[in-house]
Amino acid sequence: MKPYKIKPNLHFIGRNTELAKLAKIGKQKEASIIVIYGRRRIGKTELIEQYFKKKKVLKFEGIQPDHLRPRSKNEERLFQLQQCLHLLNTSSLCTVVSGILSTFSFT
Numbered sequence: 001m002k003p004y005k006i007k008p009n010l011h012f013i014g015r016n017t018e019l020a021k022l023a024k025i026g027k028q029k030e031a032s033i034i035v036i037y038g039r040r041r042i043g044k045t046e047l048i049e050q051y052f053k054k055k056k057v058l059k060f061e062g063i064q065p066d067h068l069r070p071r072s073k074n075e076e077r078l079f080q081l082q083q084c085l086h087l088l089n090t091s092s093l094c095t096v097v098s099g100i101l102s103t104f105s106f107t
Contacts, residue, residue, distance in 0.1 A: 003056035006049045015047055022051045 025032050038043045073080060 004059040006053040006057065008053055009046060009050060012043075012046060012050045013079055015043070016052075021049055022047075026051075 022034070025034060036048065038044055
């Protein structure tokens with residue numbers, strides 16, 4: 001697995017307040033979870049990508065649906081939320097991250 005390479009977006013403007021908040025969180029000496037939410041198509045993903053464009057990043061988008069058990073949209077959302085909360089369990093998260101990092105080449 002290789003870090004995700006983020007290309008600078010020359011059309012990315014007007015998000016200085018949000019970038020400053022991310023920078024403040026990034027300077028902390030402890031782990032943080034950042035939740036960014038809002039209407040669709042307003043640049044949430046682009047904001048994150050432009051903040052991290054000079055850093056090595058692992059990018060995960062959503063949780064793979066379980067096709068073995070068909071669910072309604074609401075059931076699928078609940079399932080994915082439960083999966084996210086499970087990953088937030090410290091030992092589970094550390095196991096997942098250490099497994100991923102062991103495949104990285106930081107050169």
